[in-house]
Amino acid sequence: MNALTAPRRYFEDLAVGETVALGSVTVTREMIFEWAREFDPLPFHLDEEAARKSLLGGLASSGWQTGALTLRMLGDRFLNGIASAGGLGFSDLKWKRPCMANDTISATGTIASLRRSAHHPDRGIMVVDLVVINQKGEEVMTMSLANLVEARAERGA
Amino acid sequence: MNALTAPRRYFEDLAVGETVALGSVTVTREMIFEWAREFDPLPFHLDEEAARKSLLGGLASSGWQTGALTLRMLGDRFLNGIASAGGLGFSDLKWKRPCMANDTISATGTIASLRRSAHHPDRGIMVVDLVVINQKGEEVMTMSLANLVEARAERGA
Numbered sequence: 043m044n045a046l047t048a049p050r051r052y053f054e055d056l057a058v059g060e061t062v063a064l065g066s067v068t069v070t071r072e073m074i075f076e077w078a079r080e081f082d083p084l085p086f087h088l089d090e091e092a093a094r095k096s097l098l099g100g101l102a103s104s105g106w107q108t109g110a111l112t113l114r115m116l117g118d119r120f121l122n123g124i125a126s127a128g129g130l131g132f133s134d135l136k137w138k139r140p141c142m143a144n145d146t147i148s149a150t151g152t153i154a155s156l157r158r159s160a161h162h163p164d165r166g167i168m169v170v171d172l173v174v175i176n177q178k179g180e181e182v183m184t185m186s187l188a189n190l191v192e193a194r195a196e197r198g199a
Numbered sequence: 200m201n202a203l204t205a206p207r208r209y210f211e212d213l214a215v216g217e218t219v220a221l222g223s224v225t226v227t228r229e230m231i232f233e234w235a236r237e238f239d240p241l242p243f244h245l246d247e248e249a250a251r252k253s254l255l256g257g258l259a260s261s262g263w264q265t266g267a268l269t270l271r272m273l274g275d276r277f278l279n280g281i282a283s284a285g286g287l288g289f290s291d292l293k294w295k296r297p298c299m300a301n302d303t304i305s306a307t308g309t310i311a312s313l314r315r316s317a318h319h320p321d322r323g324i325m326v327v328d329l330v331v332i333n334q335k336g337e338e339v340m341t342m343s344l345a346n347l348v349e350a351r352a353e354r355g356a
């Protein structure tokens with residue numbers, strides 16, 4: 043059963059306060075270098091000596107990479123099981139401390155709000171608060187995602 | 200001359216209102232599939248038939264991919280030429296319309312604010328407003344990035 047055939051939850055099936063553990067990922071040196079070469083070729087993401095001399099104090103992932111890894115976890119553990127119709131945007135993303143090479147980051151998502159679209163009653167807007175911590179339990183990143191979710195009632199399902 | 204040896208601008212050298220054209224990139228089907236497989240494996244980013252049936256109406260990039268491509272342009276055209284010390288976060292990211300396969304997106308960055316750090320006078324916080332448009336001039340994404348920049352005065356340079 044794949045994502046196209048699995049039973050999916052719709053807007054009406056979601057509740058504010060639902061919390062989902064999104065799993066974890068270890069961020070290796072190689073992942074950091076590979077990302078930096080393609081998307082964020084700043085010295086302190088590409089060169090360990092430059093990284094040590096930087097404010098980060100060592101090799102750390104690009105913040106956008108930390109976000110991409112988090113959203114992959116969100117997709118796998120949550121969005122792919124609901125009738126997600128795409129992201130609208132983010133608010134208040136904070137990189138609270140660096141994700142250093144070989145850190146293991148874990149994420150949790152909590153449904154913060156659910157609002158039926160005024161213009162499109164066949165869908166709603168879900169806000170998910172995401173918290174990412176490292177293996178010491180320290181917060182690495184927080185952000186809130188606004189995501190469209192299809193509603194069941196208007197689809198005759 | 201590379202990023203480690205090029206003359207760099209410091210916090211004092213920046214001014215609110217400075218606008219930088221960040222160039223453009225064409226987002227191909229292959230780029231969309233490659234990203235989606237690694238970071239956002241939702242049906243409407245991986246399957247053209249599912250994409251046509253989705254609210255997006257066709258194959259479109261993951262919003263986080265649009266952001267990654269924009270930040271690459273920001274690095275190449277701007278951050279790599281200043282004493283950027285890393286991102287703090289961003290606010291108000293909005294995906295205003297999808298970036299469809301084969302769209303060419305262009306970005307512009309404008310320095311919206313500059314504030315010396317109260318706790319660390321050797322650095323300051325720069326907020327850059329980013330606007331991404333497609334080849335029709337329609338807004339695809341907007342976001343504001345808060346970024347640390349090293350100051351010259353406190354470094355004896």
